[in-house]
Amino acid sequence: MSNVQLRQYYQKIQNYETALVAKDKELAELREQNQRLAEERDQLSSLSDSLSSETQNLSSTVSEVKENNQRLTQAAAVLKAENIGVRAYNQREKQESRNAFRASRIDKLSIDFSLGENEIAAAGNRMIYMRLVEPAGTVVKGAEGGNFEAEGQNLSFTNRKSVVYANTRTPVTIAFERPDDYKFKVGSHKVELYADGKLIGFKVFDIAK
Incomplete structure (x- = not known):
């Protein structure tokens, strides 16, 4: 090579x-x-x-x-019952003293209150249920009484009233007239108010002998 x-x-x-x-x-x-x-x-x-x-x-x-x-x-959105007051009347529709309701002289109770202003709540018809609770815890059933669902329970009511609510302060009065066979008990009573299945207010008052 x-x-x-x-x-x-x-x-x-x-x-x-x-x-x-x-x-x-x-x-x-x-x-x-x-x-x-x-x-x-x-x-x-x-x-x-x-x-x-x-x-x-x-x-x-x-x-x-x-x-x-x-x-x-x-x-x-839950309605609120404000300024709840209780008035008592005798047979002659005379109003009893607010400071001394007497069992033997009451023939009618008038529950006055206002549904507070609420812009969130839906406007329209509302059924307001009133329960009159005796000192022993028994609910008085009036002529218009019955049962309804609220707070997850089936409850008795004394009277009810349909109210048109327009999101503004709405005055309401619900009455209870004593049946002939009913006598008011002596002691501390409570009025409970319900709407839309919720307790919206209550008032405690005393009835003397």
């Missing part, structure tokens, strides 16, 4: 070695890139899991806030 051929042969070997070194370097760079991509993928996966968890937490928080707002709105 001539010197020229040897030089050409060695040159080819050097070229191959140079090419191999370049390929090794390229492979090393590709491995580094793959490693970085794998790390970035893991980071993105972790971030995705974190965002998913945060989204679930936010969704749960939003649901809780909505439920709480709904409860607050429902509570705010």
